[in-house]
Amino acid sequence: MRINKFIASYTSYSRRKAEDIILSGRVKINDKIITSLSFDVDEDNDTLKIDDKLINIDKKLIYIMLNKPEGYITTVKDQFDRKSVVDLVSDIKERIYPVGRLDYETSGLLILTNDGDLTYKLTHPKHEVGKTYMAIVKGIPTEDSLNKFREGLLIEDYKTAPAKIKVVKTVLDKNYSICKVKIYEGKNRQVRKMFKAINHPVMRLKRVAVGDIVLKDLELGEYRHLTKEEINYLKSI
Numbered sequence: 001m002r003i004n005k006f007i008a009s010y011t012s013y014s015r016r017k018a019e020d021i022i023l024s025g026r027v028k029i030n031d032k033i034i035t036s037l038s039f040d041v042d043e044d045n046d047t048l049k050i051d052d053k054l055i056n057i058d059k060k061l062i063y064i065m066l067n068k069p070e071g072y073i074t075t076v077k078d079q080f081d082r083k084s085v086v087d088l089v090s091d092i093k094e095r096i097y098p099v100g101r102l103d104y105e106t107s108g109l110l111i112l113t114n115d116g117d118l119t120y121k122l123t124h125p126k127h128e129v130g131k132t133y134m135a136i137v138k139g140i141p142t143e144d145s146l147n148k149f150r151e152g153l154l155i156e157d158y159k160t161a162p163a164k165i166k167v168v169k170t171v172l173d174k175n176y177s178i179c180k181v182k183i184y185e186g187k188n189r190q191v192r193k194m195f196k197a198i199n200h201p202v203m204r205l206k207r208v209a210v211g212d213i214v215l216k217d218l219e220l221g222e223y224r225h226l227t228k229e230e231i232n233y234l235k236s237i
């Protein structure tokens, strides 16, 4: 197995991060430093060490989905000492990491795993797995604005890829709408920026699906292990 893939399969490093580690001389195969990215690891016979620590290839891979509440960060720590999603899964012994990010104020489906290879695949721009959100936005978007959203629009200096959008409910007297949105990329705060660009700022945002993996009726702050079918589906993307 190619050395970067091997590291991503058995550690929480992504393939790209694995390449950095290899190039900086931190990886040893059978106690010899390897800096070639094209090195193939013999999984049955080679030992691999990072910073002189043996990588255990019997690692138990964990895949869970969490219904992230608002008010949690998806990184492990931040400078403001805010609560992290990691605290919500603290009874899982393995170190698991979120696949991609959700904003502090966004709730909904977050996948966490220690499978670095899967994380790499799912977050790589070329795979473009669709992510579905429910958004409560100010005002009632016109068909014209919705079409801009569908065609792709400019956020800062970036043109977004075509997205799907449907108004599910309008509340005229309180002047807000509920929209279902599907995007195929993951720029920082993308959904919020897209709605801002059509002058309908997001009031609340919740992710309800990643590809075919659907949040359904998981309570806020609760998590569950993904089923075999869900894991196989994610690996097949």
Ligand code: URA
Binding pocket: 101, 102, 103, 104, 106, 188, 189, 190, 191, 192, 193, 205
């Ligand atoms: N888009 C956003 O604006 N925020 C998120 O958390 C996810 C997608």
